[in-house]
Amino acid sequence: xxxxxxxxxxxxxxxxxxxxxxxxxxxxxxxxxxxxxxxxxxxxxxxxxxxxxxxxxxxxxxxxxxxxxxxxxxxxxxxxxxxxxxxxxxxxxxxxxxxxxxxxxxxxxxxxxxxxxxxxxxxxxxxx
Numbered sequence: 117x118x119x120x121x122x123x124x125x126x127x128x129x130x131x132x133x134x135x136x137x138x139x140x141x142x143x144x145x146x147x148x149x150x151x152x153x154x155x156x157x158x159x160x161x162x163x164x165x166x167x168x169x170x171x172x173x174x175x176x177x178x179x180x181x182x183x184x185x186x187x188x189x190x191x192x193x194x195x196x197x198x199x200x201x202x203x204x205x206x207x208x209x210x211x212x213x214x215x216x217x218x219x220x221x222x223x224x225x226x227x228x229x230x231x232x233x234x235x236x237x238x239x240x241x242x243x244x
Contacts, residue, residue: 168198176191192206
Protein backbone atom coordinates (compact mmCIF):
# COMPACT_ATOMS: atom_id res chain seq x y z
CA UNK A 117 0.00 0.00 0.00
CA UNK A 118 1.45 3.38 -1.00
CA UNK A 119 1.05 6.24 1.43
CA UNK A 120 1.78 9.94 1.24
CA UNK A 121 2.98 11.72 4.33
CA UNK A 122 3.00 15.52 4.44
CA UNK A 123 4.68 17.65 7.03
CA UNK A 124 4.68 21.42 7.30
CA UNK A 125 8.06 22.71 8.37
CA UNK A 126 8.62 25.86 10.44
CA UNK A 127 9.56 28.03 7.46
CA UNK A 128 6.30 27.27 5.68
CA UNK A 129 7.84 24.64 3.42
CA UNK A 130 5.90 21.41 3.04
CA UNK A 131 7.70 18.10 2.73
CA UNK A 132 5.83 15.34 0.94
CA UNK A 133 7.24 11.88 1.58
CA UNK A 134 6.19 8.80 -0.39
CA UNK A 135 6.61 5.49 1.35
CA UNK A 136 4.97 2.14 1.67
CA UNK A 137 3.32 0.51 4.61
CA UNK A 138 3.41 -3.24 4.99
CA UNK A 139 -0.03 -4.13 6.42
CA UNK A 140 1.10 -7.57 7.62
CA UNK A 141 3.73 -6.17 9.98
CA UNK A 142 2.35 -2.62 10.34
CA UNK A 143 5.81 -1.13 10.01
CA UNK A 144 6.76 1.64 7.64
CA UNK A 145 9.51 1.00 5.13
CA UNK A 146 12.02 3.81 4.58
CA UNK A 147 10.72 6.65 2.41
CA UNK A 148 11.40 6.18 -1.27
CA UNK A 149 11.18 9.84 -2.33
CA UNK A 150 11.05 13.22 -0.66
CA UNK A 151 9.86 16.35 -2.43
CA UNK A 152 9.93 19.81 -0.85
CA UNK A 153 7.47 22.33 -2.19
CA UNK A 154 7.96 26.06 -1.77
CA UNK A 155 4.88 28.01 -0.57
CA UNK A 156 4.23 29.36 -4.08
CA UNK A 157 3.81 25.80 -5.39
CA UNK A 158 1.64 24.43 -2.60
CA UNK A 159 -1.75 23.13 -3.65
CA UNK A 160 -4.63 25.37 -2.64
CA UNK A 161 -6.57 24.19 0.39
CA UNK A 162 -10.25 23.41 -0.11
CA UNK A 163 -12.47 26.47 0.29
CA UNK A 164 -16.07 26.39 1.36
CA UNK A 165 -18.46 28.06 -1.07
CA UNK A 166 -19.38 30.67 1.56
CA UNK A 167 -15.80 31.86 2.12
CA UNK A 168 -13.52 33.59 -0.32
CA UNK A 169 -10.01 32.31 -0.91
CA UNK A 170 -8.57 35.33 0.94
CA UNK A 171 -10.82 34.77 3.95
CA UNK A 172 -9.82 31.11 4.04
CA UNK A 173 -6.12 32.04 3.91
CA UNK A 174 -6.63 34.52 6.74
CA UNK A 175 -8.43 31.91 8.85
CA UNK A 176 -5.64 29.40 8.23
CA UNK A 177 -3.07 32.03 9.23
CA UNK A 178 -4.86 32.58 12.53
CA UNK A 179 -5.13 28.82 13.06
CA UNK A 180 -1.37 28.32 12.65
CA UNK A 181 -0.18 31.52 14.33
CA UNK A 182 1.01 29.83 17.54
CA UNK A 183 1.92 26.31 16.43
CA UNK A 184 3.61 27.21 13.12
CA UNK A 185 4.21 30.96 12.69
CA UNK A 186 6.09 30.43 9.41
CA UNK A 187 3.03 28.80 7.86
CA UNK A 188 0.82 31.50 9.38
CA UNK A 189 2.98 34.16 7.73
CA UNK A 190 2.63 32.38 4.40
CA UNK A 191 -1.18 32.28 4.75
CA UNK A 192 -1.31 35.95 5.77
CA UNK A 193 0.78 36.78 2.70
CA UNK A 194 -1.68 34.86 0.50
CA UNK A 195 -4.61 36.76 2.06
CA UNK A 196 -2.77 40.04 1.44
CA UNK A 197 -2.04 39.10 -2.18
CA UNK A 198 -5.69 38.14 -2.66
CA UNK A 199 -6.83 41.60 -1.52
CA UNK A 200 -7.64 41.17 2.17
CA UNK A 201 -6.05 44.04 4.09
CA UNK A 202 -6.01 42.24 7.42
CA UNK A 203 -3.65 39.67 5.90
CA UNK A 204 -1.19 42.46 5.05
CA UNK A 205 -1.45 43.87 8.57
CA UNK A 206 -0.93 40.48 10.22
CA UNK A 207 2.08 39.76 8.00
CA UNK A 208 3.48 43.22 8.82
CA UNK A 209 3.22 42.35 12.52
CA UNK A 210 5.18 39.13 12.00
CA UNK A 211 7.86 40.92 9.95
CA UNK A 212 8.07 43.67 12.60
CA UNK A 213 8.69 41.11 15.37
CA UNK A 214 11.46 39.49 13.35
CA UNK A 215 11.23 36.07 15.00
CA UNK A 216 10.11 34.12 11.91
CA UNK A 217 10.90 36.49 9.06
CA UNK A 218 13.88 38.86 9.33
CA UNK A 219 12.87 42.29 10.61
CA UNK A 220 12.51 44.75 7.74
CA UNK A 221 11.04 48.20 8.58
CA UNK A 222 10.67 49.13 4.89
CA UNK A 223 8.64 45.99 4.20
CA UNK A 224 6.54 46.59 7.33
CA UNK A 225 5.60 50.10 6.13
CA UNK A 226 4.83 48.80 2.64
CA UNK A 227 2.61 46.01 4.03
CA UNK A 228 0.79 48.45 6.33
CA UNK A 229 0.16 50.88 3.46
CA UNK A 230 -1.17 48.02 1.36
CA UNK A 231 -3.36 46.80 4.24
CA UNK A 232 -4.77 50.31 4.68
CA UNK A 233 -5.41 50.65 0.94
CA UNK A 234 -7.25 47.31 1.06
CA UNK A 235 -9.54 48.58 3.82
CA UNK A 236 -7.98 47.41 7.10
CA UNK A 237 -8.43 50.37 9.47
CA UNK A 238 -5.95 48.86 11.96
CA UNK A 239 -3.22 49.27 9.34
CA UNK A 240 -4.29 52.84 8.60
CA UNK A 241 -3.55 53.81 12.21
CA UNK A 242 0.09 52.79 11.77
CA UNK A 243 0.75 54.31 8.34
CA UNK A 244 2.56 57.65 8.41
